[in-house]
Structure formats: structure tokens, C-alpha cells
Amino acid sequence: MTCFIIKITTMSIEAKPRKIIEKPRISVNKLAEYLEAHADRRKKIVQDAKYPAGYITARYKDAREAIKDYIRGVSDEDAILSRIDEFESAIPDSDWQENDNASSAEALKFLLDTDISCWEEFEIEPFEGENTLIEISGVGISVHPDLVVRMTDGASALVGLIKLHLAKNNELSEESQKIVAILLYQFAGQFIADETDGEIATPKCCISFDVFRRRSEYCPTAVKMRVRKIETACEEIALWWGKL
Numbered sequence: 729m730t731c732f733i734i735k736i737t738t739m740s741i742e743a744k745p746r747k748i749i750e751k752p753r754i755s756v757n758k759l760a761e762y763l764e765a766h767a768d769r770r771k772k773i774v775q776d777a778k779y780p781a782g783y784i785t786a787r788y789k790d791a792r793e794a795i796k797d798y799i800r801g802v803s804d805e806d807a808i809l810s811r812i813d814e815f816e817s818a819i820p821d822s823d824w825q826e827n828d829n830a831s832s833a834e835a836l837k838f839l840l841d842t843d844i845s846c847w848e849e850f851e852i853e854p855f856e857g858e859n860t861l862i863e864i865s866g867v868g869i870s871v872h873p874d875l876v877v878r879m880t881d882g883a884s885a886l887v888g889l890i891k892l893h894l895a896k897n898n899e900l901s902e903e904s905q906k907i908v909a910i911l912l913y914q915f916a917g918q919f920i921a922d923e924t925d926g927e928i929a930t931p932k933c934c935i936s937f938d939v940f941r942r943r944s945e946y947c948p949t950a951v952k953m954r955v956r957k958i959e960t961a962c963e964e965i966a967l968w969w970g971k972l
Contacts, residue, residue, distance in 0.1 A: 888933020905945035
């Protein structure tokens with residue numbers, strides 16, 4: 729009788745310490761979600777912001793660029809149809825890539841079904857500046873706009889921003905999109921408008937565009953109550969930050 733001895737060895741795996749963001753900060757979309765979330769969800773949003781996951785590959789990277797080109801008018805419907813075909817015919821190297829290709833193609837199809845003809849009066853260019861944080865009540869807010877919008881109204885040079893929302897399974901409500909647009913307006917006023925040339929930020933050029941819902945929300949002209957809600961939310965986030 730032959731006996732086989734199997735030696736099992738164990739190898740300890742050293743867990744990497746979680747990344748900690750010391751100073752309170754949150755993305756504009758998450759802040760908008762926070763404002764409408766219940767207490768438990770609010771706590772989770774802050775916890776995820778303070779202890780973010782490791783490196784995450786951004787979804788919709790190529791689709792986002794195609795959408796920006798289309799909005800700017802430097803590509804047309806045929807170019808978008810070509811990109812859709814490329815996404816659908818690409819051979820993925822992972823399940824993640826397969827899902828991203830399918831979702832990207834779907835996003836571009838929704839784009840073609842969206843009427844953005846009202847933006848033809850705008851001069852639109854890519855946002856290429858730094859993602860400077862807006863500071864509100866001790867919290868840094870990452871706005872990260874996609875496009876800069878300019879227009880002339882009489883003798884006034886007006887400027888604003890467009891931010892794309894690309895999330896198939898994470899819808900922002902209309903009110904949340906208005907909150908995003910308000911913060912785009914603040915960002916444009918602080919960091920984009922060139923006052924030396926007489927350029928001023930305007931709500932009519934600050935737009936949150938949810939591609940999958942084909943919905944655009946402009947910055948409302950009456951913002952006082954909403955700005956106070958934003959300030960209160962940031963005060964709460966700063967308090968949570970020190971306790972989590």
C-alpha cells in the first residue's frame with residue numbers, strides 16, 4: 729500500500745491599509761445624492777468618500793469623449809453610429825470590458841435620441857482646466873466639469889459649464905441635477921469667468937446632462953434655499969468625517 733503525504737502550507741496575505749482622505753471632500757454628484765438620501769445612506773456616502781476604494785478604472789471613458797465631440801459639433805451622427813459599431817463589435821478582454829462596451833454603445837444610442845438642438849447657439853469647448861475644489865462649510869467639492877459653454881447676450885459675454893452624468897443604474901433626480909447645475913454655476917463664477925474681459929457666469933449656460941435619461945437640467949435662477957441646503961449638508965458631512 730502506497731501512502732501519499734500531502735503537505736499543506738499557508739501563506740499569510742498582508743492586507744493593505746485602506747486609503748484615508750483626511751480633509752472632508754466629496755464629488756458633486758455624491759453631494760447631490762446625499763441631499764436626498766436617508767440617514768443610513770448619508771452615512772455610507774460619507775464613509776465611502778473618506779475611505780475610497782483602491783484604483784478603479786473609469787467607465788465610459790471613450791464614450792464620454794465621443795459624447796463631448798458630438799455636443800461640440802465636431803462629430804456628427806455618422807461618427808456616433810461608427811463608435812457604436814466599434815463598441816458592439818469589439819472583442820473584450822474581461823467581463824468588465826464587455827459590460828463597459830455594451831453600456832457605452834447604449835449610452836451613445838440614447839445620445840442620438842436626445843434633442844440638443846437648443847445648444848447650437850452656444851460656443852462649446854472641452855474643459856481643460858484643473859479640477860479645483862469648491863470649498864463650502866469646510867468640505868471640498870469636486871465638480872470636474874466636462875465642457876465649457878460660452879454665448880453672447882447683447883453686450884454681455886456669458887460663460888457656463890456642462891457636466892455629463894453617465895451612470896446606467898444610478899439615476900440623479902431632477903432636483904439632484906439642479907443641485908449639480910448650481911455648483912457648476914459657482915465653479916464657473918470662481919474659476920472660469922474672465923472678469924478682465926467682462927465675462928460673467930450665467931445660470932442659462934450651466935447644465936447637468938443625464939445621458940441615459942436624456943434629461944438636461946439648467947441651474948435655476950432662484951437658488952438661495954438650495955444653496956442653504958448645500959451648506960447644511962456640507963456641515964453635516966464635516967461632522968460625520970470626524971466621527972467615522
